[in-house]
Amino acid sequence: MADPAAICPWHLPVWQSLTTRDRQPHAFLFGGPAGIGKRRFAEAFADWLLCLKPRPGAACGECRSCQLRLAGSHPDRLLIEPEEEGKAIRIDAVRQLADFMAQTAQQGGRKVVMLHPAEAMNLNAANALLKSLEEPTAETYLLLITDQPSRLLPTIRSRCQVLSLTAPGHAEARSWLAAQLPELDTGQHDALLLMAGGAPLRALQLQTMDAAALRRQVVEGVKSLLKREESASRLAETWTAVPLELLADWFCDWTLDLLRLKTGAVERPLNGDMDKVLPYMARHVTVPALMEWQDWLLQHRGMILGKANLNRVMLIETLLIQWKQLMEKR
Structure with a gap:
């Protein structure tokens, strides 16, 4: 997911702005409607953060860190999510996150934790996460992804750099969806987007x-x-x-x-x-x-x-x- 082509085209301006910064905060909250590509964006950003020789706006795809990531075995990347879809993220998972953040990066670079969906944390897990947010580890980045930022504790939101990712306009959404589902006609694309509230990836999921x-x-x-x-x-x-x-x-x-x-x-x-x-x-x-x-x-x-x-x-x-x-x- 390090290739910017994997990022939804309507998010490229935000991507370019983010990856040309001199410094990055230790915690991000990527929020926005469901089905617009937030997780794609966060995964690409995690790849870029871990890359040892990042190119302008993209991970190189060639360094040892990128090779480990492409093999699905990067030791400095951790994904925290519910054990079952629709279930809560519990305190044990957040404790695992804290232990991971306290360790030294095995590749000698950065460590990245992705937590998705952030609103799935129960209250105990959310309170436990606050400690990691309040006591960040050097060169360790926490990426929270949420469809419902209002369900997160205000104290969590206030300790993150909030990036609100938006849905594309109808014309751009329909053009993207048509490229993904060329077997459907324009009326079917429009019907899917209407059901998806204008969210293209959600529309694609609805078709499946x-x-x-x-x-x-x-x-x-x-x-x-x-x-x-x-x-x-x-x-x-x-x-x-x-x-x-x-x-x-x-x-x-x-x-x-x-x-x-x-x-x-x-x-x-x-x-x-x-x-x-x-x-x-x-x-x-x-x-x-x-x-x-x-x-x-x-x-x-x-x-x-x-x-x-x-x-x-x-x-x-x-x-x-x-x-x-x-x-x-x-």
Whole structure:
């Protein structure tokens, strides 16, 4: 990942600025929306920091340090992440980090620790990390990566150099995605980016999940629910393959479209696959009911993202019942 070509093109200006500094702080926090290339950026920066003969803006790829890194066996590079996806980073992992930082670099250069996703640390782990941040070791760099900087302790954020990495504009995102998925047409690229909130790497991931097919299933289910052809409980039991994160995001998007339609901000919804449902709903819902629903939805989306132990079927059933009841509130 040391080649700048591996860095997403929309982050190259930040990359050039960062790698031409005379000195680097000991801790970085790379924040920004999910799926925009933060981890690619941090991995490339770790490679550059470890390189013994870095070129302008890139690791050389030839020194012993680079060769060890390319072989996946660099002794001065450590990745801290959850033992299982969606689980917490616990204090034992942060203690391992502290031990690693206290050691002398085996290659005689720098040491680098990457911690991803930083918001996955539980409170004990986060408090333990503070000690390493407060007592940095010379030539040791800590790279934290997060989709949700607000979930980190303020004391952690304040001890890091915060770099907010942004998503590209739609045209650049679509051009990049088209190069990755040339078998799809422009409409499919746009649909993926809409579902991904404009995040290109997230859009690429959604394609591997066949999210478009899952979305069609959910859209048809919602239409059947509103027509009283299907029940909320039945849909909740059949949507077993739909990740809760996607479901929450789609309902958030539809709710925003409803608010735009209701307030006259737009004439047609941005979500074209709901272009008949949402205008119909907008004519029958009230703004107070929408705001109350949105509060509930955002609260439970936060619980989903925070990996709360939720009853999946019950949550989806409740969500669908409340969605349907929106038009009944006056």
